[in-house]
Amino acid sequence: MxxxxxxxxxxxxxxxxxxxxxxxxxxxxxxxxxxxxxxxxxxxxxxxxxxxxxxxxxxxxxxxxxxxxxxxxxxxxxxxxxxxxxxxxxxxxxxxxxxxxxxxxxxxxxxxxxxxxxxxxxxxxxxxRPKRKTRASVAREKGLAPLAEIILQQPELVGDVDAIVEEYASPYLNAEKGIDTSLEAYAGACDIVAEVIAEDADVRGNVRASFFKRAMVGAKVADPEKVTEKDPNGVYQLYYEFQENVMKLVPHRVLALNRAEREEVLRVSVSLAYEQARQDITARYPIKASSPFAQYLVAAMEDGYKRLLAPAMEREVRAELTRKAEEHAIAIFAANLRNLLLQPPLRGRKVLGIDPGFRTGCKLAVIDETGKFIESDTLYLFQAEKAQQILRDLIKRYDITVIAIGNG
Incomplete structure (x- = not known):
């Protein structure tokens, strides 16, 4: 409906x-x-x-x-x-x-x-959602929405198929609106059906799940005649003829493909054959083979997928792949930076670090000669004797020779 x-x-x-x-x-x-x-x-x-x-x-x-x-x-x-x-x-x-x-x-x-x-x-x-003029909106303006609904409902009628099809199309023939034949009437109605199917939330959810599981990411040279100019060092040569399942594509390859596309070296695509997605659509819009209108539903279904739904899913998959790849790159950078910052500050020396604070106390941390954490504690400046004892114990216990104090 x-x-x-x-x-x-x-x-x-x-x-x-x-x-x-x-x-x-x-x-x-x-x-x-x-x-x-x-x-x-x-x-x-x-x-x-x-x-x-x-x-x-x-x-x-x-x-x-x-x-x-x-x-x-x-x-x-x-x-x-x-x-x-x-x-x-x-x-x-x-x-x-x-x-x-x-x-x-x-x-x-x-x-x-x-x-x-x-x-x-x-x-x-x-x-x-308000849309710009589409093939379906033009068909609706011509009054073909009821015929599209008939295609979606697929009434099972007995008789000559051609005669039935002509009979149902005849009320919509209108030369002033540019509908001179039943073929033109059904073409417009199929445009409406294709849009209805492509915008169905259940269909989109099912097809989206299939795209994220079974779609193939492919790449090919954007312009063979200019490839030596665009990629003189062959940086992206590995991807000149590339295809891989979306679930197996590792983050660094996603980023490499995106860069190559921005530099106009490659043309990247995400595709899933209609045959692989067809079941996701027919689960919502089953085809009744005995209906004279089944042929139109089949045609509209394939058109809606290839012209409207698949391109939208391709954009979504690429956006999600890019998001995850960028997050992964940031995580790797953060891990590398953490390792760099946690290198031992003074080789061969144990260090006591003090982060000054009055209300919440001074935070203390001891690291060994390799930068490995040993112990932490907290002292409060308004508890002077106890604070001094904590410091003396840590210095004596670990033979501290260097104390690093933060700026508070």
């Missing part, structure tokens, strides 16, 4: 004012299960973040509020809180936009509320 048909058969659902903002308590409850932290900790941390406090400030100077959460945990809370708030706000916005068109049904509202990712929300909104 098309979105137009659904809107005629169901009452619209208003967006109530209380649904416009996600409460911190609800946010904290969701994040508590996800991150394995106490709800109170998360609520207080979100409150500090909402006040504009930075993560380093919170982790260092608001330990008593957060329950001693470290920077990594606070960053995780900040990231997930932002993601959930963005998702919630987009749900509200999508519901409002669809309601403004008078097409928000109870079923659709429930589906939007149940969506767990932005992509799911966008898939549900896609059929209602």
């Amino acid at each position: 098309t979105p137009e048909e659904q809107s005629k058969q169901a009452e619209t659902v208003p967006v109530t004012p209380k649904e416009v903002e996600l409460r911190v308590t609800e946010l904290a409850q969701a994040l508590s299960k996800e991150l394995g932290l106490a709800r109170g900790q998360i609520e207080r941390t979100i409150a500090l973040l909402d006040e504009g406090n930075t993560i380093p400030f919170i982790s260092r100077y608001r330990k008593e509020v957060t329950g001693s959460l470290d920077e990594v945990q606070i960053q995780a809370i900040a990231d997930r809180a932002l993601a959930l708030r963005t998702l919630f706000e987009r749900k509200v916005d999508v519901r409002r936009l669809i309601e403004a068109q008078g097409k928000l049904t109870a079923e659709l509202a429930t589906a939007i509320d149940a969506a767990t990712t932005l992509q799911e929300v966008e898939d549900l909104y896609l059929p209602y």
Whole structure:
């Protein structure tokens, strides 16, 4: 059933004012299960973040509020809180936009509320998103939507197929609208069907899953005549004739392919044959072989996949591959930098590091000659005798000869 048909058969659902903002308590409850932290900790941390406090400030100077959460945990809370708030706000916005068109049904509202990712929300909104003129919109303007609905429903009729097809097309023939033959009528109706199928949220979800599992990433030289000019040293020669499954493609190859494409050396593609995705579509739109209109549904299905759905999935897969590859590159860089920073500061010398602090105490750490962590402690300046004893014990126990003091 098309979105137009659904809107005629169901009452619209208003967006109530209380649904416009996600409460911190609800946010904290969701994040508590996800991150394995106490709800109170998360609520207080979100409150500090909402006040504009930075993560380093919170982790260092608001330990008593957060329950001693470290920077990594606070960053995780900040990231997930932002993601959930963005998702919630987009749900509200999508519901409002669809309601403004008078097409928000109870079923659709429930589906939007149940969506767990932005992509799911966008898939549900896609059929209602204002579009530039498309082949389907032109066909709708010509009044071919009812014929498209017949193709989708595939009534099983007995009789001469050609005669039945001509009979159902005849009411839509209109020379003024440029529909002179039944072939032209069915061509326009198939354009509508192709768009309906390509914008169906269930179909997109199934095809997306298949793309991320079975699609092939391929690359070939963009212009054979200019390849020596664009890639004089043959840096990308390995990828001149390249093809690999999307799940096996390692991050550094993704980045290399992206660079080669930016430098106009290669043309990169992500593809999944229609035959491999066909079942994902027919699961939602089964073909009735006995229907005179089955041939049109089959044609529209393939056209919708190749012309509309596959290109959209290719963009999504490439964007996701790039995101993961960049995150992996950053993680590798961070690990290398960490190893560099954790090199022993003074070869052959044990070092006592002191991070000054009054209210939360001075943090102490001892490392050995190789830079390996040995022990840590905390002393408070307002407990002078105890602080001196802690320092003397550490210096004597580990034979400390170098003390490094931070700038506070």
